[in-house]
Amino acid sequence: MTPKIGVYVCHCGTNIAGKVDVKATAETAKKLPGVVVSRDYMFMCSEPGQELIQKDIREHNLDRVVVCACSPLMHEKTFRRACSRAGLNQYLMQMVNIREQCSWVTEDKVQATDKAQALVAGGVGKACFLRPINEREVSVSQNVLVVGGGIAGIQAALQCADAGFHVYLVERKQSIGGHMAMFDKTFPTLDCAACILTPKMVTVGQHPNITLMINSEVAEVGGYVGNLKVKVRRKASYVDHSKCNGCGICMEKCPGKATNEFEQGHGNRKAIYTMFPQAVPNKPIIDKAACRYFTTGKCGVCEKFCKNNAIDFKQEERLEEIEVGAVVLATGHQVYDGAKVTRYGLGKLPNVISALEFERMVNAGGFTKGEIKLADGSHPKAVGIIHCTGSRDSNHMVHCSSVCCMYSMKFAHLIREHSGAEVYNFYIDLRCVGKGYEEFYNRMLEEGVHFIRGKVAEVSNDARDPSEEGKLIARVEDTLAGVVRRIPLDMVILANGISAQPDADDVGRLFGVSRNAGGFFIEQHPKLNPFGTPNGSVFIAGTCAGPKDIPNAVSQGAAAAAGAMTVLRQGKVLLESTAARVNTDLCSGCRTCLDICPYRAISFDEELKQARVDETMCRGCGTCVAACPSGAIEGRHFTDEQIASEIEGLMRTLGA
Amino acid sequence: MKKYLYYPGCSQKATSRAYEEALLAIAADLGLELQEVEDWNCCGTTPVMAVNKVLALSLAARNLALAEAQGQGELTELVTPCPSCWLALHKAQHALADDEEIAGKVRASLEAGGYSYKGTIRPRHLLEVLVNEVGVEAIQQKAGKPLQGLKVAPYYGCQVLRPYAQGDDAEHPQNLEKIIRATGAEVAEFPLQSACCGGTLVATRPEVGYQMSADILRAIERSGANLVVTPCNLCQATLEIVQRKTPKFLGHKTKLPILAVTQLIGLAMGKSVKELGLQRSLNAKRCLRTMGRETAA
Numbered sequence: 001m002t003p004k005i006g007v008y009v010c011h012c013g014t015n016i017a018g019k020v021d022v023k024a025t026a027e028t029a030k031k032l033p034g035v036v037v038s039r040d041y042m043f044m045c046s047e048p049g050q051e052l053i054q055k056d057i058r059e060h061n062l063d064r065v066v067v068c069a070c071s072p073l074m075h076e077k078t079f080r081r082a083c084s085r086a087g088l089n090q091y092l093m094q095m096v097n098i099r100e101q102c103s104w105v106t107e108d109k110v111q112a113t114d115k116a117q118a119l120v121a122g123g124v125g126k127a128c129f130l131r132p133i134n135e136r137e138v139s140v141s142q143n144v145l146v147v148g149g150g151i152a153g154i155q156a157a158l159q160c161a162d163a164g165f166h167v168y169l170v171e172r173k174q175s176i177g178g179h180m181a182m183f184d185k186t187f188p189t190l191d192c193a194a195c196i197l198t199p200k201m202v203t204v205g206q207h208p209n210i211t212l213m214i215n216s217e218v219a220e221v222g223g224y225v226g227n228l229k230v231k232v233r234r235k236a237s238y239v240d241h242s243k244c245n246g247c248g249i250c251m252e253k254c255p256g257k258a259t260n261e262f263e264q265g266h267g268n269r270k271a272i273y274t275m276f277p278q279a280v281p282n283k284p285i286i287d288k289a290a291c292r293y294f295t296t297g298k299c300g301v302c303e304k305f306c307k308n309n310a311i312d313f314k315q316e317e318r319l320e321e322i323e324v325g326a327v328v329l330a331t332g333h334q335v336y337d338g339a340k341v342t343r344y345g346l347g348k349l350p351n352v353i354s355a356l357e358f359e360r361m362v363n364a365g366g367f368t369k370g371e372i373k374l375a376d377g378s379h380p381k382a383v384g385i386i387h388c389t390g391s392r393d394s395n396h397m398v399h400c401s402s403v404c405c406m407y408s409m410k411f412a413h414l415i416r417e418h419s420g421a422e423v424y425n426f427y428i429d430l431r432c433v434g435k436g437y438e439e440f441y442n443r444m445l446e447e448g449v450h451f452i453r454g455k456v457a458e459v460s461n462d463a464r465d466p467s468e469e470g471k472l473i474a475r476v477e478d479t480l481a482g483v484v485r486r487i488p489l490d491m492v493i494l495a496n497g498i499s500a501q502p503d504a505d506d507v508g509r510l511f512g513v514s515r516n517a518g519g520f521f522i523e524q525h526p527k528l529n530p531f532g533t534p535n536g537s538v539f540i541a542g543t544c545a546g547p548k549d550i551p552n553a554v555s556q557g558a559a560a561a562a563g564a565m566t567v568l569r570q571g572k573v574l575l576e577s578t579a580a581r582v583n584t585d586l587c588s589g590c591r592t593c594l595d596i597c598p599y600r601a602i603s604f605d606e607e608l609k610q611a612r613v614d615e616t617m618c619r620g621c622g623t624c625v626a627a628c629p630s631g632a633i634e635g636r637h638f639t640d641e642q643i644a645s646e647i648e649g650l651m652r653t654l655g656a
Numbered sequence: 657m658k659k660y661l662y663y664p665g666c667s668q669k670a671t672s673r674a675y676e677e678a679l680l681a682i683a684a685d686l687g688l689e690l691q692e693v694e695d696w697n698c699c700g701t702t703p704v705m706a707v708n709k710v711l712a713l714s715l716a717a718r719n720l721a722l723a724e725a726q727g728q729g730e731l732t733e734l735v736t737p738c739p740s741c742w743l744a745l746h747k748a749q750h751a752l753a754d755d756e757e758i759a760g761k762v763r764a765s766l767e768a769g770g771y772s773y774k775g776t777i778r779p780r781h782l783l784e785v786l787v788n789e790v791g792v793e794a795i796q797q798k799a800g801k802p803l804q805g806l807k808v809a810p811y812y813g814c815q816v817l818r819p820y821a822q823g824d825d826a827e828h829p830q831n832l833e834k835i836i837r838a839t840g841a842e843v844a845e846f847p848l849q850s851a852c853c854g855g856t857l858v859a860t861r862p863e864v865g866y867q868m869s870a871d872i873l874r875a876i877e878r879s880g881a882n883l884v885v886t887p888c889n890l891c892q893a894t895l896e897i898v899q900r901k902t903p904k905f906l907g908h909k910t911k912l913p914i915l916a917v918t919q920l921i922g923l924a925m926g927k928s929v930k931e932l933g934l935q936r937s938l939n940a941k942r943c944l945r946t947m948g949r950e951t952a953a
Contacts, residue, residue: 342825348845462846
């Protein structure tokens with residue numbers, strides 16, 4: 001049966017018509033096989049333009065429509081809907097791109113018109129062989145996965161849970177809280193970080209709609225949009241948390257010791273431990289490397305003292321599968337290693353410390369109980385804070401870490417308050433862009449903090465006169481005074497910046513989210529969708545998407561939660577209709593397609609000895625179609641005969 | 657054997673004869689075959705550069721052209737022990753490749769002398785070649801860690817690290833440290849290991865130049881080092897000379913032996929005092945006593 005094709009050539013104002021002779025193109029199209037009507041119009045995407053198509057479908061009984069306009073990314077959906085409304089299966093509409101791939105990129109008008117006519121002929125050629133396809137809907141799982149339990153993840157989890165959705169919150173460490181749990185005060189209001197964070201942590205721990213999975217990591221992501229099947233690696237903690245009541249006797253009695261990571265390497269913790277006293281859940285796990293039972297085979301003190309028989313040395317790592325409709329990635333950051341900026345002497349010179357070390361030192365619960373002390377136990381009289389350590393530096397990270405100016409000034413305030421020592425802030429630019437931030441800077445000036453504009457060249461112990469003996473000397477060009485200065489200090493704090501997590505690449509690949517040059521996750525649109533990703537059911541929040549302070553991390557966590565809930569609330573999602581299909585008469589069961597499918601949509605039917613495509617998982621990429629040695633797999637909407645006919649149309653018009 | 661074109665530079669034939677003597681004494685054992693560029697001339701170092709840039713680059717370019725012709729495409733790597741020479745040759749290489757305007761002038765002067773240069777030579781500094789090509793393992797194998805008990809200060813000077821730092825990290829250099837450890841000695845850490853020694857300022861502005869070296873010597877002394885090793889002939893000479901005047905600048909006399917990197921390796925390999933030119937040192941006696949070799953002189 002000969003098809004009845006309608007062709008519609010769009011002017012797009014002068015975007016197309018400025019280079020392509022649209023009238024001639026529409027006229028020549030009339031001569032193509034199967035074409036019963038061909039028109040040109042100023043704006044095909046406008047309502048009268050769409051009406052034109054719908055009227056022709058009804059009056060001329062069109063069974064194929066070819067729209068020659070812009071990229072299908074722009075308006076394919078528009079014209080598909082127009083056809084649908086007129087009762088034509090939307091997959092019988094073919095778009096021909098004569099704007100981005102023709103008029104915009106061709107200088108010469110004659111060449112542009114020739115090219116447009118060839119493209120139109122190709123489109124008409126393909127249209128002849130288009131077949132109707134029915135779309136399928138599937139329901140969306142009503143669970144949300146939040147990866148990472150820092151402040152951004154906590155916010156996202158609470159919003160979704162409060163709205164009535166079930167949340168799986170996966171946290172790699174043994175407690176939620178993230179970096180914020182280590183901080184002493186928060187800028188610029190100077191409220192205590194723990195006081196505002198721990199209530200939220202406790203709410204997460206007790207929320208009926210939140211399943212908290214600590215000491216766990218996402219191992220695999222399968223399934224499809226709206227119905228992701230996620231395998232979570234639950235690492236062995238050797239404590240059965242369903243039995244443990246968190247009494248802490250085990251930690252008290254444990255003889256095993258290890259370096260305390262939470263206190264940045266200052267002091268020890270036990271082998272069975274919680275990260276910090278306000279940890280959520282406040283139940284310990286066993287550090288296998290430090291545990292005497294595991295290293296020597298003898299001990300088991302914790303087991304003896306535990307009244308609830310919660311200790312389980314035989315516990316093994318296991319994979320738990322969950323199904324979720326949407327994901328919020330809030331995997332956080334890693335503080336840049338200040339020791340990499342070798343000229344500042346971190347790790348070599350005593351009393352050069354990192355920002356997190358200072359946070360713990362000045363915290364009442366930290367390793368000095370809040371006392372600002374030097375390595376020898378004495379108190380500093382002069383402290384230097386070096387801004388931009390590792391940030392805004394082509395040898396380290398090019399980006400601005402955005403929080404260091406403010407936390408450096410917070411440090412300055414805390415030092416003045418706790419010790420009265422002189423404080424020198426060495427900065428390149430002061431970036432105080434948040435609400436109340438500039439006011440905080442003014443307050444620091446009033447508190448007598450010194451600000452020296454210049455990048456410190458070096459911190460050394462190279463004393464040259466008696467005033468420098470036993471001091472750390474910061475050499476810096478004071479660019480406001482125009483002199484090079486040597487400033488003797490007792491303590492130097494490096495304001496080391498925010499870098500991406502070392503495994504951000506792996507996590508990104510797992511969820512199909514790309515990373516920028518710094519390793520941070522890329523949003524779908526930097527301005528209009530800064531919390532979504534091109535993967536429609538994955539959202540990003542917090543510092544995994546770039547350096548940011550607490551209010552911004554919380555805002556983004558809430559926005560990502562709203563995005564995730566929008567997906568869930570729609571209830572249904574359309575499946576990709578262009579899925580591949582295996583011709584069972586031709587499949588020889590060679591299994592070539594199984595490994596190359598990027599979406600793991602192909603399985604092997606052991607009974608029939610043939611490949612089978614799971615249409616819910618197939619995204620219609622066509623990789624298997626090209627790879628199948630027997631030509632047994634067909635890409636629906638991209639069949640061999642459709643493509644051959646398209647090429648034929650192109651070639652005939654080009655006179656080849 | 658690894659073959660290299662070799663450019664000694666003027667210092668190696670005069671003030672720093674010992675540096676080259678030691679190099680030639682250890683080269684064969686380390687599997688280095690050095691083919692000296694014939695008819696080489698001054699590299700066009702700092703003083704020339706300060707007066708006439710085209711002249712300086714042309715002097716360096718002539719050496720590169722000679723090396724290219726002699727290497728016949730088979731040998732392209734040009735090794736020099738002198739950091740100033742290395743820097744001058746490297747700069748010329750860069751200018752010829754990247755700076756059209758100046759390259760034209762330099763090529764014209766080469767042509768006037770009947771030379772041409774295609775740009776195939778890669779200048780390399782000896783220290784970096786010792787670590788990255790010969791390898792620390794080979795040095796350790798030949799030396800057998802006999803310098804245990806000595807504390808050696810690694811002093812780089814500025815020119816091997818700035819601005820190019822080929823084969824090392826400019827801010828955290830490790831090549832000398834690797835060699836020191838290969839000889840069995842301990843590394844003495846001190847804060848000014850890549851600070852400028854003052855160089856020619858010692859002659860032109862003595863009060864500035866001497867102070868710069870004196871600061872370095874003080875820092876080294878505080879590190880508890882027995883001796884200093886350097887890849888730079890000018891630094892070696894400067895630090896030795898300045899030690900005669902340290903009472904004026906530091907208030908006390910310093911008595912640190914300053915060795916070229918080739919001398920340190922040679923000592924570890926058991927070469928004689930003469931072979932390594934150690935007798936030429938301005939404080940030779942102290943130097944030898946430190947090494948436990950006073951009788952061998």
